[in-house]
Amino acid sequence: MRVPVVAPAGDRAERSVARPFVLSRPHGTVAAEGIDQRFDSASAAADALRSGRVTALTGALPFAPGHPAALTAPHALRHSPAPLETPRPSLPPIRISTALPSEAEHVDRVATALRLLRSDDSDLLKVVLARALVLDAERPVGADDLLAALTRNDPLGNGFAVDLTPAGDVWAGRHLVGSSPEVLVRRQGDRVTAHPLAGSAPRHPDPEVDRATGERLAASAKNLAEHAHVVDALRAALEPLCTDLEIPDRPSLTSTRQLWHLGTPVAGRLRDPGTTALDLALAVHPTPAICGTPTAAARDLILDLEGDRGFYAGALGWCDADGDGEWMVTIRCAVLEPDGVTLTAYAGGGIVAASDPADELAETTVKFGTVLEALGVHS
Numbered sequence: 089m090r091v092p093v094v095a096p097a098g099d100r101a102e103r104s105v106a107r108p109f110v111l112s113r114p115h116g117t118v119a120a121e122g123i124d125q126r127f128d129s130a131s132a133a134a135d136a137l138r139s140g141r142v143t144a145l146t147g148a149l150p151f152a153p154g155h156p157a158a159l160t161a162p163h164a165l166r167h168s169p170a171p172l173e174t175p176r177p178s179l180p181p182i183r184i185s186t187a188l189p190s191e192a193e194h195v196d197r198v199a200t201a202l203r204l205l206r207s208d209d210s211d212l213l214k215v216v217l218a219r220a221l222v223l224d225a226e227r228p229v230g231a232d233d234l235l236a237a238l239t240r241n242d243p244l245g246n247g248f249a250v251d252l253t254p255a256g257d258v259w260a261g262r263h264l265v266g267s268s269p270e271v272l273v274r275r276q277g278d279r280v281t282a283h284p285l286a287g288s289a290p291r292h293p294d295p296e297v298d299r300a301t302g303e304r305l306a307a308s309a310k311n312l313a314e315h316a317h318v319v320d321a322l323r324a325a326l327e328p329l330c331t332d333l334e335i336p337d338r339p340s341l342t343s344t345r346q347l348w349h350l351g352t353p354v355a356g357r358l359r360d361p362g363t364t365a366l367d368l369a370l371a372v373h374p375t376p377a378i379c380g381t382p383t384a385a386a387r388d389l390i391l392d393l394e395g396d397r398g399f400y401a402g403a404l405g406w407c408d409a410d411g412d413g414e415w416m417v418t419i420r421c422a423v424l425e426p427d428g429v430t431l432t433a434y435a436g437g438g439i440v441a442a443s444d445p446a447d448e449l450a451e452t453t454v455k456f457g458t459v460l461e462a463l464g465v466h467s
């Protein structure tokens with residue numbers, strides 16, 4: 089999957105979100121107001137926060153290390169204690185124009201990954217492969233309207249919009265929008281929490297079938313194996329940074345409007361109060377929920393098969409002067425081009441030795457539902 093490059097439109101400013109960052113969550117909304125400084129380097133931004141040169145950071149981290157981040161030090165960080173409440177936006181008709189790659193090519197890529205996962209010559213245990221859909225809106229749409237549509241369509245009020253301009257010229261005027269159900273890491277004082285998700289099944293309109301589907305997922309050896317990689321990686325990344333790490337032995341069921349997931353609530357206490365939420369996000373990213381195991385082998389295969397993912401499968405969030413903050417895994421999302429009419433939506437799924445290519449394709453189709461349903465796109 090290559091991120092399409094579209095020439096910036098002259099009237100970009102009119103359509104950019106007034107706020108460079110908004111994250112709506114069930115427990116509250118955080119919005120950035122004004123821009124003091126922009127960073128394309130996460131480590132430079134983390135240093136600036138630690139030294140007190142900036143008082144807060146918001147934005148997005150890319151999937152691949154070394155690629156530009158899109159971080160903003162805002163004038164102010166506004167907190168409100170509820171999910172974003174907005175009037176229903178009036179969106180133009182939006183249609184799917186292109187699948188990147190084609191469905192057949194995605195199936196081929198999964199088959200390639202399976203050959204490695206099943207080979208004695210490879211140490212690959214899990215890899216998350218993704219595909220993209222390019223969407224065309226009939227007339228220009230603003231990131232704020234997409235944020236409103238995504239947040240209103242999520243039963244819990246999850247939604248985000250991030251201005252990607254700090255990442256440099258190619259990203260100027262582009263916005264990342266979505267509704268992620270997955271908390272990468274959250275810090276409140278010395279309390280650290282995370283809620284990794286991996287393992288999926290589609291929801292069903294019939295409540296009995298729906299419940300049975302969830303129960304089957306909770307007992308599925310293939311999905312439990314897929315999930316265990318994520319929990320193991322989080323434990324390894326958080327243990328040096330936390331005491332009293334509590335991780336249940338088995339995942340529990342969690343759901344979105346479109347999917348059941350296996351999720352594990354993780355909690356611990358910070359060893360060093362100087363470790364910020366951004367430091368924690370950089371320590372745990374990329375988890376095997378969006379990359380794989382071992383990390384380097386999975387990332388190399390992803391970059392080889394898909395090309396640059398940009399900000400899909402990265403992280404987005406905020407961090408304040410106390411070091412508190414929340415970072416979400418960048419999934420169930422799309423990038424809006426500066427022209428306001430072109431969107432690229434992304435969906436991926438974890439592949440393990442027991443995966444089936446056709447099922448994996450179907451899983452990505454269901455995952456696209458989060459963005460497509462919210463925007464009224466019919467495929």
Ligand SMILES: C=C(O[C@H]1C=CC=C(C(=O)O)[C@@H]1O)C(=O)O
Pocket residue numbers: 216218270285286287288349376377378419420434435436437438455
């Ligand atoms: C990579 C995605 O989802 C992740 C999060 C939950 C379940 C997943 C799965 O079952 O494969 C993925 O790990 C995505 O939505 O693009």
